[in-house]
Amino acid sequence: MSAQERYARLAREPMVEVAGNATPARSLREILHRRDLLALLVRRDLKARYKDSALGVVWTLVRPLTQLLIYYIVIGKFLGAERGIPEFAIYVFTGLTAYGLFSEIVSGGTSSIVSNSGLVKKVYLPREIFPLASVGSALFNFGIQLIILTAATIVLGSPPLTVDLVYFIPAALLLVCFGTALGLLLAATNVYLRDLQYLVEVLLMISLWASPIVYSWGMVRDFLGAGVALDVYTSNPVTLAVLGFQKAFWLAGAEVGAPYPDDLMLRLWITVGVSVVLIVVFQRVFARLQGNFAQEL
Numbered sequence: 001m002s003a004q005e006r007y008a009r010l011a012r013e014p015m016v017e018v019a020g021n022a023t024p025a026r027s028l029r030e031i032l033h034r035r036d037l038l039a040l041l042v043r044r045d046l047k048a049r050y051k052d053s054a055l056g057v058v059w060t061l062v063r064p065l066t067q068l069l070i071y072y073i074v075i076g077k078f079l080g081a082e083r084g085i086p087e088f089a090i091y092v093f094t095g096l097t098a099y100g101l102f103s104e105i106v107s108g109g110t111s112s113i114v115s116n117s118g119l120v121k122k123v124y125l126p127r128e129i130f131p132l133a134s135v136g137s138a139l140f141n142f143g144i145q146l147i148i149l150t151a152a153t154i155v156l157g158s159p160p161l162t163v164d165l166v167y168f169i170p171a172a173l174l175l176v177c178f179g180t181a182l183g184l185l186l187a188a189t190n191v192y193l194r195d196l197q198y199l200v201e202v203l204l205m206i207s208l209w210a211s212p213i214v215y216s217w218g219m220v221r222d223f224l225g226a227g228v229a230l231d232v233y234t235s236n237p238v239t240l241a242v243l244g245f246q247k248a249f250w251l252a253g254a255e256v257g258a259p260y261p262d263d264l265m266l267r268l269w270i271t272v273g274v275s276v277v278l279i280v281v282f283q284r285v286f287a288r289l290q291g292n293f294a295q296e297l
Helices: 003-012 024-033 035-049 056-078 088-110 117-122 129-155 163-192 196-209 217-224 228-234 237-249 251-256 264-296
Strands: none
Touching: 024 035, 035 129, 056 088, 056 129, 088 129, 088 163, 088 196, 088 237, 088 251, 129 163, 129 237, 163 196, 163 237, 163 264, 217 228, 228 237, 237 251, 237 264
């Protein structure tokens, strides 16, 4: 085929817009069509993280276990927090496991477009695939930590084999959905405002201490009292998810009658629904902003 024939054939092809007006349904179809690429990006992220490392995925446990050791000794022993919270080590590690999933999804999603600038500038594919790859790698690491958490409860003689284990489902869904929504928004915004990724690190640190991980929700209730301030604190999606994890895995809480917000299960599912709506809304924002990704990068 001659060059003129190729040009004539291309001229007859209809123009198809690939960015700017991608609806959530269309983006989802494209991602499903390229699910092998998504799996490849997840594997690449995991391999790159542990490249040339002798211990490999063992490093996934080093940070949360180090945090657990610090909180257990400094806050639990030295500051006496464990006196009001039985099985303090399980309590803290349960919260760290939940928070770690959310933190990794958000931080990885924020930098996902910028860190894959080479692919973004050279090849067209649904840009949402990069934040979703961060979700996949975060879920892999979360699975490892969840195994360690479950093993710890068994070793201590309190395996989570009660009806309250059902709280794990909406709590985990909430972390994934809310984290994905924020990841989409922050990934697109970070292309234009590079300082955002440093702000996100600060906000994630604040989120850690704003959640009942090293202290109990009951302590917050006693300090704030019943009212608007407590409702605002409890409505934080990360707080609700952490409480759901504690309800599922921290059996000592049930033994001592640890306080939880009223209608915790209902609150969790409502917030999951709101997070799904946020995914749709923030995907539309992402689609609007992605048209100039290549130029900005």
